[in-house]
Amino acid sequence: MKINTIPVLTAIALFLLSFSCSEDNSPTSEFDPSEKGSLSVEFDNVVGNRNLQLGGQQNYTNAAGETFSVDIFDYYISNIILTDKNNNQYIVPQDSSYFLIQESERASQEITLHNIPAGNYTSITFTIGVDSLRNTMDVGRRTGALDPATGMYWAWNSGYIFLKLEGKSAQAPDDAGGKYRYHIGGFGGMTEPTINNIKTVTCSFGSSVATVRTAITPTIHMLADVMKLFNGSTTLSIAQNPTVMFAPFSVNIADNYSHMFNVDHIHND
Amino acid sequence: MLIAMLQQQRAHVQRGISLWRTGWIGVAFAMCIVLLSGCQDDEPVPTVVEDIRFVQPANFPAPAYNFAANPVTNAGFELGRTLFYDGILSRDGSISCGSCHQQASGFTHHGHDVSHGIDDKLGTRNSPPVMNMAWQPVFMWDGGVHDLDLFPIAPIENPVEMDEKLENILRKLRSSPAYPGMFQRAFGSEEITTSRLLKALSQFMVMCVSSNSRYDSFVRGEGVQLTEPELRGRELFSHKCASCHSGELFTDFSFRNNGVSTATSKDKGRSIITLNAQDDYTFKVPSLRNVAVTSPYMHDGRFYTLDEVMDHYAGGVNDLPTLDPLLRSGAQTGIALTTEEKQLIITFLSTLTDDTFLRDKKLAAH
Incomplete structure (x- = not known):
């Protein structure tokens, strides 16, 4: 069986290659350049290789060896850009490019972008959080996901909370009430420079392509791994840092979670 | 796409019709009222007068609010x-x-x-x-x-x-x-x-x-004259206090460490926002308008009288690394003030009390 895999894969690869080549030769044959379609991104929150479930027992273990549960996991996704195989970029218009993904709200976990030029997209770029312009704009424009009433907003230090992770842990110190709380934000400061935790990430679709057409709305199945927030270039210990909000250490957590997204697969239907 | 546009257009047309209908109903209704009121007395037609308006006082700078x-x-x-x-x-x-x-x-x-x-x-x-x-x-x-x-x-x-x-x-x-x-x-x-x-x-x-304290009426030349002690207090204030409590708002809106002891308060003030140690224990310079009625004083209300505030600046300033440079001169901290000078400054500050503002019924609970 194993010996046969390589030629089979090669054949498939060759087939795909020839397919994509022919496509490049006659790009107009496949779709009308003025054609528009939609694209969905499903944010599937996981912990390592397990699905994230709020509440319950402290079933997850981080690299520091600490067990924990998750009660809240919310984050902003904004400023979305789609890149096609020819490196053409489609920038989603600002007014429809802010989303609050909440683990407690099933409907918030699938976002749909409309009016996208038909194309064969190979990666998605987005900001985890909210850019500085939207952090300082008039309250009249703060609607939808950006309404301060969503609770992802620091009232005492004007600015959005980009990502919120809260839960319980046996290793959290008593004075933290057995809980850990990570509220990460910081857009760089209004009048004086402060921490900037705005993270922009690009997730490649690997060998897959999202074929946006009027008749095809691809769904990108994106995994967001809570464990990456703990286990990254900084090993986050709940015992040592049970509460991190607007503090220099938050930069380490933002660095860690900037690696938490990964495209698992794409449905083109 | 085209269908969607057509539907949108139809929706506009329908909305237009309904607006048009509502418009006519409104006109008809208004006519009824006019007719009815005509049968009664000749009451003047009520018109909305916007008597609440923001006015920039003559001695104030342009506002920051949009x-x-x-x-x-x-x-x-x-x-x-x-x-x-x-x-x-x-x-x-x-x-x-x-x-x-x-x-x-x-x-x-x-x-x-x-x-x-x-x-x-x-x-x-x-x-x-x-x-x-x-x-x-x-x-x-x-x-x-x-x-x-x-x-x-x-x-x-x-x-x-x-x-x-x-x-x-x-x-x-x-x-x-x-x-x-x-x-x-x-x-x-x-x-x-x-x-x-x-x-x-x-x-x-x-x-x-x-903006209607005696001080304001004085500086705007509205016929109010300050007393001799008030004027002497103003002169002292301009030399000893107005570097920070500057301008007609009596603050430069900067953040400064005014040397209040940190023994009882761990509040680091501005540096909580900037995360910059140079801002440790600095707080916004407050306006001094109506200061005579806003006791207690300082960010944590530690002083209950203006006398205590004067005593603090004259002899109670704590030397911390972030102490405002204006409160340091060589090895000496604070502001040199005699007992008489302190009283004169307090006398001047009382001219900033604005009874019109403090008693304005428009601003009270209704």
């Missing part, structure tokens, strides 16, 4: 005032903005070093005056809020102040008997949103203008 994005109207101001004095903004209805910002005390919490909010929980800072807000570039003792429209969220959501969520407030307002109508009058529809709630509160707060 009035273009939130023009003050009678209905908006009245809604803002009602909200300001309504406990509906707190979790259990017990605390309104007016609880800790009382008009007679220059919209501060008289006699309270720090305020007690919901469940009698104590805060950590002295309640600052809601006064001349339109000129403030930043808010709070540490400048953490940069827009007046975003300011009320801070006390509303603070667990020791009003401990409520915006989301709950919007729900309570929507289901109240009076508020939807008030929002309609203020903003043209009954829709109650975060933005409208906050903008109404701003409309009330920007109208809390104190």
Whole structure:
């Protein structure tokens, strides 16, 4: 069986290659350049290789060896850009490019972008959080996901909370009430420079392509791994840092979670 | 696509028809009223006069607030005032903005070093005056809020102040008997949103203008003359205090460490916002307008009298690494002040009391 895999894969690869080549030769044959379609991104929150479930027992273990549960996991996704195989970029218009993904709200976990030029997209770029312009704009424009009433907003230090992770842990110190709380934000400061935790990430679709057409709305199945927030270039210990909000250490957590997204697969239907 | 456009167009047409219909019904209704009223007395037709207007006092600089994005109207101001004095903004209805910002005390919490909010929980800072807000570039003792429209969220959501969520407030307002109508009058529809709630509160707060003290009448040449001690106090003030308490607002809105002891207070002030150690223990320079009625003083209300404040600057300044350079001269800290000079400065400061503002019925709970 194993010996046969390589030629089979090669054949498939060759087939795909020839397919994509022919496509490049006659790009107009496949779709009308003025054609528009939609694209969905499903944010599937996981912990390592397990699905994230709020509440319950402290079933997850981080690299520091600490067990924990998750009660809240919310984050902003904004400023979305789609890149096609020819490196053409489609920038989603600002007014429809802010989303609050909440683990407690099933409907918030699938976002749909409309009016996208038909194309064969190979990666998605987005900001985890909210850019500085939207952090300082008039309250009249703060609607939808950006309404301060969503609770992802620091009232005492004007600015959005980009990502919120809260839960319980046996290793959290008593004075933290057995809980850990990570509220990460910081857009760089209004009048004086402060921490900037705005993270922009690009997730490649690997060998897959999202074929946006009027008749095809691809769904990108994106995994967001809570464990990456703990286990990254900084090993986050709940015992040592049970509460991190607007503090220099938050930069380490933002660095860690900037690696938490990964495209698992794409449905083109 | 085309179908969608056609549908949209049809929707516009239908809306147009319904508007047209409503228009005619409205005209018919208005005619009935005219006819009916015609049968009764000749009452003048009521016209809405916007008597609530923001006016920049002659001796003040241009305001910082963006009035273009939130023009003050009678209905908006009245809604803002009602909200300001309504406990509906707190979790259990017990605390309104007016609880800790009382008009007679220059919209501060008289006699309270720090305020007690919901469940009698104590805060950590002295309640600052809601006064001349339109000129403030930043808010709070540490400048953490940069827009007046975003300011009320801070006390509303603070667990020791009003401990409520915006989301709950919007729900309570929507289901109240009076508020939807008030929002309609203020903003043209009954829709109650975060933005409208906050903008109404701003409309009330920007109208809390104190500019009619004896000092103001004096500098504007309105026939008021300051007494000899008041004038001497003013002269001393301009040399000893006005580097920070500058201009007609009596503050330069900077953040400074004025040397109050950190022995009892661990509050690091501005550096909580900037995360910069150079800002440790610095707080916003407060305005001194109405200072005679806004006791106690300093960010944590540690001094109950202006005498104590003068004594602090004259001989109680603590030498910390971030002490403001203006309070240091060689090895000497503080401001050189004789007993007489202290009294003269206090005498001058009392000319900044604005009774018109403190008693303005327009700004009181209705």
